[in-house]
Amino acid sequence: MKHCADHRLPEILRDTHHRLRRAGTVASETPVVAADLYWSIGALAQCLTAMDEVISQLGINARKQLRAGKFDVQSGPFEGEPDAALLTAVLALARASSSCEPVQAAIGNAQIAVSDLVVARTTSA
The missing domain is CATH 1.20.5 (Single alpha-helices involved in coiled-coils or other helix-helix interfaces)
Known part of the structure; x- marks a missing residue:
C-alpha cells in the first residue's frame, strides 16, 4: 500500500x-454580478462531481489492494483485520458519496434561481 x-x-x-x-x-x-455567480456555482458543481468521483475511486482502489494482498492495517482498532477496516472505510465512503447528492441538487437549484433572477430583472426593466 x-x-x-x-x-x-x-x-x-x-x-x-x-x-x-x-x-x-x-x-x-x-461585489458579484449574476453571470459571475452563475459561473461560480457551476464551478462548485464541477468540483463536487469530481469529489464524488474521487470518493468512489478511493473505495475501488482499496478493494483492489485488499484482493491483491497489499492492504494491511498495522495499528489502530483494525490492526491485523484488513477486511473489517476495508468494510468500514467503504461504508464511510459510500455515505460520503450519497451525501453529495443533496448538495448537487442544491447547487442546481441555486443556478436555476440565479437564472430566474436574471430573467425577472431583464423582463421588468
Missing part, C-alpha cells in the same frame, strides 16, 4: 482546499 508521501492525491486536495478558501475570501470582499 502506498503511503501518503508516495501519492499526489493528498497534495492536490490540500491545494484545492486552499484555492477554495481564497475564492471564498475574494467573494466576500467583492
